[in-house]
Amino acid sequence: MLEKALTGSGKYWGWIFFLLAVIGVGFIFYLQQLSYGLGITGLSRDVSWGFYIAQFTYLVGVAASAVMLVIPYYLHNYKKFGRITVLGEFLAVSAVTMCILFIFVDLGQPFRVMNVILHPTPNSVMFWDMIVLLGYFMLNIVIAWATLGAERKSAPPPAWIKPLIYLSIPWAVSIHTVTAFLYAGLPGRHLWLTAIMAARFLASAFASGPALLIIICLIVRSQTRFDPGKEAIQTLAKIVTYAMLTNVFFLLLEFFTAFYSKIPGHMQPLQYLFFGLEGHGKLVPFMWTFVVLAVVGLGLLIPPSSRSNENLLAVAAIAIVVSTWIDKGMGLVVGGFIPNPFEEVVEYAPTLPEISITLGVWAIGFLVLTVLFKVAVSVKEEAAQ
Amino acid sequence: MHDAGKIIAGLMVFIGVMTFPFWYNMGKASPAPEPELSQKAKQENECVEPKSFMKTSHMQLLNEWRDTAVREDLRVYVGSNGKSHDISLQNTCLGCHSNKDKFCDKCHDFVGVTQLYCWDCHLEPKEKELWAVKDANF
Amino acid sequence: MGCKRREFLKIAGLSTLAGLAGKSAYELLAPGELEASQFMSGGQALEAERWAMVIDMKKCSEQEECRDCIDVCRHVHNIPDFNNPKDEIKWIWKSPFQHAFPEQESEFVEEKLKELPFIVLCNHCKNPPCVRVCPTQATFKRKKDGVVMMDYHRCIGCRFCMAACPYGSRSFNWRDPRPFVNKEEGNPEYPTRTKGVVEKCTFCDERLAVGKIPACVEACKEKVLVFGDLDNPNSEVRELLRTNYTIRRKPELGTEPSVFYIV
Numbered sequence: 165m166l167e168k169a170l171t172g173s174g175k176y177w178g179w180i181f182f183l184l185a186v187i188g189v190g191f192i193f194y195l196q197q198l199s200y201g202l203g204i205t206g207l208s209r210d211v212s213w214g215f216y217i218a219q220f221t222y223l224v225g226v227a228a229s230a231v232m233l234v235i236p237y238y239l240h241n242y243k244k245f246g247r248i249t250v251l252g253e254f255l256a257v258s259a260v261t262m263c264i265l266f267i268f269v270d271l272g273q274p275f276r277v278m279n280v281i282l283h284p285t286p287n288s289v290m291f292w293d294m295i296v297l298l299g300y301f302m303l304n305i306v307i308a309w310a311t312l313g314a315e316r317k318s319a320p321p322p323a324w325i326k327p328l329i330y331l332s333i334p335w336a337v338s339i340h341t342v343t344a345f346l347y348a349g350l351p352g353r354h355l356w357l358t359a360i361m362a363a364r365f366l367a368s369a370f371a372s373g374p375a376l377l378i379i380i381c382l383i384v385r386s387q388t389r390f391d392p393g394k395e396a397i398q399t400l401a402k403i404v405t406y407a408m409l410t411n412v413f414f415l416l417l418e419f420f421t422a423f424y425s426k427i428p429g430h431m432q433p434l435q436y437l438f439f440g441l442e443g444h445g446k447l448v449p450f451m452w453t454f455v456v457l458a459v460v461g462l463g464l465l466i467p468p469s470s471r472s473n474e475n476l477l478a479v480a481a482i483a484i485v486v487s488t489w490i491d492k493g494m495g496l497v498v499g500g501f502i503p504n505p506f507e508e509v510v511e512y513a514p515t516l517p518e519i520s521i522t523l524g525v526w527a528i529g530f531l532v533l534t535v536l537f538k539v540a541v542s543v544k545e546e547a548a549q
Numbered sequence: 550m551h552d553a554g555k556i557i558a559g560l561m562v563f564i565g566v567m568t569f570p571f572w573y574n575m576g577k578a579s580p581a582p583e584p585e586l587s588q589k590a591k592q593e594n595e596c597v598e599p600k601s602f603m604k605t606s607h608m609q610l611l612n613e614w615r616d617t618a619v620r621e622d623l624r625v626y627v628g629s630n631g632k633s634h635d636i637s638l639q640n641t642c643l644g645c646h647s648n649k650d651k652f653c654d655k656c657h658d659f660v661g662v663t664q665l666y667c668w669d670c671h672l673e674p675k676e677k678e679l680w681a682v683k684d685a686n687f
Numbered sequence: 688m689g690c691k692r693r694e695f696l697k698i699a700g701l702s703t704l705a706g707l708a709g710k711s712a713y714e715l716l717a718p719g720e721l722e723a724s725q726f727m728s729g730g731q732a733l734e735a736e737r738w739a740m741v742i743d744m745k746k747c748s749e750q751e752e753c754r755d756c757i758d759v760c761r762h763v764h765n766i767p768d769f770n771n772p773k774d775e776i777k778w779i780w781k782s783p784f785q786h787a788f789p790e791q792e793s794e795f796v797e798e799k800l801k802e803l804p805f806i807v808l809c810n811h812c813k814n815p816p817c818v819r820v821c822p823t824q825a826t827f828k829r830k831k832d833g834v835v836m837m838d839y840h841r842c843i844g845c846r847f848c849m850a851a852c853p854y855g856s857r858s859f860n861w862r863d864p865r866p867f868v869n870k871e872e873g874n875p876e877y878p879t880r881t882k883g884v885v886e887k888c889t890f891c892d893e894r895l896a897v898g899k900i901p902a903c904v905e906a907c908k909e910k911v912l913v914f915g916d917l918d919n920p921n922s923e924v925r926e927l928l929r930t931n932y933t934i935r936r937k938p939e940l941g942t943e944p945s946v947f948y949i950v
Contacts, residue, residue: 271843
């Protein structure tokens with residue numbers, strides 16, 4: 165089936181070469197990082213994770229959200245999702261690819277990465293994160309490829325795929341839960357030490373992933389002869405609405421606990437993020453952008469009239485994608501380190517090489533996504549004829 | 550087979566590229582270098598283990614030394630000849646084999662095993678000299 | 688054709704698996720070549736059940752300009768000086784009381800105490816979060832004496848331990864440290880670190896192994912730092928803990944630090 169990605173219009177190849185160029189630039193900066201060290205990033209001994217891990221955290225959510233298509237389609241037999249479930253699974257594959265790459269570019273000694281397998285350490289959440297991410301990657305690529313191959317031959321999917329599909333449902337929840345546990349189990353990082361971290365992660369994931377899929381579906385419809393279906397997109401929009409409401413609700417719970425209890429350690433990171441602390445407030449404009457976009461997105465999503473208007477829906481989906489990215493990516497990861505264990509404020513901002521490498525990884529993800537979608541859409545176009 | 554011509558031509562190009570190093574180096578074979586012993590190593594007459602073992606297995610020994618010293622805090626090695634040595638690449642091994650370039654590098658360069666990260670951290674004798682010179686200029 | 692290809696892939700896959708299994712089985716079962724050799728600890732090594740340190744801040748505060756413990760550590764461990772806070776490597780350093788003990792915040796605490804520089808270093812916790820999170824056991828707690836160690840050979844530089852440490856005791860090598868080590872005063876017997884690994888105080892494991900107490904303890908002329916076995920009721924540290932009121936950093940986190948402060 166992969167050969168279908170080798171034929172395409174001039175626009176298709178233009179997009180592919182654009183992505184390759186971005187990857188190339190990122191790769192050059194990565195070589196620089198390899199020779200100089202992670203010092204070319206804005207990270208420090210106080211804020212020791214930043215832009216890379218922020219993308220990682222966000223994208224685990226995007227990957228997990230495929231389950232929002234799998235559950236209705238396979239468990240509730242919601243036929244409208246039949247056309248796009250494979251797209252959700254391929255989106256998950258490209259998101260997990262990016263997750264793995266973001267972890268890799270964040271390592272100080274990337275050539276030793278196999279130590280995680282050579283010296284398996286079950287008490288480390290990072291060890292389990294590796295296992296669930298690799299497993300989820302395999303599950304999705306196998307499931308999506310097999311169902312698509314069957315569709316191409318106009319045959320029902322093979323029987324052995326069913327147990328894998330059912331397995332992929334709890335597995336999707338597990339990847340984001342384990343990723344939340346990376347943060348939620350650390351003593352002394354007050355912003356992260358919260359029992360609803362995994363729940364927050366899942367809520368924001370089920371908003372951001374389907375919102376991204378809505379945007380992609382609209383692009384696919386405008387660029388190809390394959391129509392994901394208006395009703396399927398509307399159902400996605402409802403999922404985004406409920407998930408985003410839950411996400412915002414959970415965040416407000418955090419605010420209540422911190423500011424009603426008035427425990428300084430719990431308030432400080434939120435104060436830093438939203439209002440600035442001790443005269444430092446680099447992230448304040450971003451966090452308010454998050455608030456505004458979340459409100460705008462929900463304002464467009466909640467009334468059925470604007471939600472069913474696909475132009476407004478596109479705006480809402482973009483607002484949700486960007487706002488959840490700011491909140492869960494930058495805000496959560498960087499905010500967790502500020503103030504530092506000495507309750508001093510040391511700020512962080514990504515550098516140009518860091519941003520270029522990040523864009524390069526995103527471009528790899530989009531390349532994987534483009535190729536997989538090209539295959540999927542070509543198969544579906546053929547099947548429709 | 551479809552496109553037999555293209556496939557066979559492609560295979561030939563592939564084989565040509567893959568075997569390029571062999572073609573390129575043909576007829577240029579040089580004899581394997583012999584590591585040179587420093588004066589001190591010569592006097593000692595024997596390493597921590599017999600020469601034949603060190604020749605084939607020094608890398609395993611170094612790995613074992615490294616893990617046992619750092620992780621188990623056992624820092625004295627008693628060789629099969631009964632002599633004991635402190636476990637230290639920087640001070641024991643290189644203390645005797647003080648000529649890293651003629652002892653280690655000669656063979657390692659020859660066989661192309663040069664991606665060692667030992668010296669990223671451990672000071673080789675030449676580097677040590679910089680440490681010892683009180684008015685080093687930097 | 689399709690069937691043949693499938694057969695071929697099956698055979699290739701199975702033979703790869705068999706090869707891998709065979710190799711590991713051989714390595715597992717092959718007899719050791721050097722059965723007569725053995726590893727031992729040096730005869731004069733200092734031993735304890737749980738190493739600990741008591742820092743007498745009453746004495747320390749009388750010598751505010753003194754940096755002996757910090758400087759000696761810098762020299763014996765070849766700690767680089769980047770001259771910027773972003774790349775900084777710290778093993779033992781000074782931090783004002785209000786920052787070293789942020790939870791002890793009090794509006795009316797004596798101004799002098801608030802700003803009083805406390806000596807801080809790795810606490811060598813009994814329940815170290817850094818060890819719990821490390822995915823490769825590159826940082827580990829020694830069973831025999833409780834020292835929280837670093838294996839720089841194994842560290843992959845993921846920095847999970849830095850996120851986990853509630854004391855900010857861990858530093859990362861953001862770049863090659865060697866050019867920034869003061870070679871005139873450095874220690875040619877001790878290695879430097881490589882870029883991309885995490886490092887911290889190890890209670891001078893290399894000195895304990897040859898019968899020496901940690902360099903900072905030895906260097907302090909005022910005997911501010913006292914080092915000893917916490918599990919031995921007759922040790923000097925236990926005597927100090929019996930006769931003085933001591934505090935530890937962030938005890939509410941349950942990490943059980945092995946560094947105590949007399950205030």
